[in-house]
Amino acid sequence: MIFRIFDGKMSNHAIDIYFFTMSPPSRSVLLLMKTLGLKTNIKTINILNGEQFKPEFIKVNPLHTIPTINDDGFILSESNAILKYLVDQYGKDDKLFPKDNKKGAIVNQMLNFGTSTLLPRFAxxxxxxxxxxxxxxxxxxxxxxxxxxxxxxxxxxKWLAGENMTVADIAIHSTLGNIVAAGIYDLQSYPNLWQWFERTKNALSQFGYEEIMQAGSDAFGHVFKTKVNA
Structure with a gap:
């Protein structure tokens, strides 16, 4: 399978991740961590209840954004930066985020599309x-x-940023997962996109897709439909 080459440089400690299940960027980081075989300590920050503004979290991340990670004292926020750091630090090779300047630039291009175009338009x-x-x-x-x-x-x-799956596929899939779960737009009417969506889902199935990506999307879909129907 595509990810057997990624077993991670197994860390002897658990990496803290400040996480909210309905947040696409949170899910993309956590799923990458699981894909790399890293130990995680999940600290849920319920942004619907304003927990990101609690003093104890602001001490960790003054920008009060999630996801945020704490890797043995190294604190990092912004999902795109975290994704690159995790591959660079723990990936057995660079296929999830190529070190080649041009290939890496395409991954960055798609990640930036996800955060600066797709995510705001979804919101x-x-x-x-x-x-x-x-x-x-x-x-x-x-x-x-x-x-x-x-x-x-x-x-x-077949993939968004080259001949292999990269973190760009994981990140953009996460946002699209919320859109699919909300049920307003039918991605099946975009055949190439839908085939890719299913391909990505299948590739990630062995790394906790259901309990991370699907569960978070479903949670968002439930809240969305409840509020809209009300």
Whole structure:
């Protein structure tokens, strides 16, 4: 299978991860940690209850964002930075985040697309509905545009950033998982994107996909549908 080459440089300690299950960036980091075979100490921060503003967490991360990791005193936030650090530090090789400048730049490009384009467009269309508002048609079209981009890109490639799965696939899949669970948009109408979504799911199944990625997406879907229907 694709990840047998990644057994990690097994750390003798557990890495703290400040995590919230409904958060796509949180799930992408935790699933990567499991893929690399790392020991984890999960510290749940319920952002719906404002736990990210508690003084004890602000001492760890003054920006009060999740995910955040504490690797034996080395504290790091921002999911894209964490993903790269974990591969560089613990990956047996660099296939999940290539050291080659051009290949690595493509991974960064897709990660930045995920955090600066896909995630904000997801938030603009779904959080408004969760708060009882309406969604601007322009915001709907912008999200569909993001789906079109990914669908067209995947005409030429099985993965988002090269010939192998990378952390970009894990990160973008995580956001799309929330979108699928919410049920407003049908990703199956984007055939290349949907095939990739299922391919990624299958590749990650042996590393805790169901209990990390699927469970978190389902939790978001439940909250979303409950609030919208109310």
């Amino acid at each position: 603009a269309t779904h959080f408004a509905l969760m708060m009882g508002g309406t969604v601007d048609e322009q915001d709907k079209e912008k999200l569909k545009e993001a789906f079109d981009y990914l669908n067209n890109f995947l005409k030429e490639s």
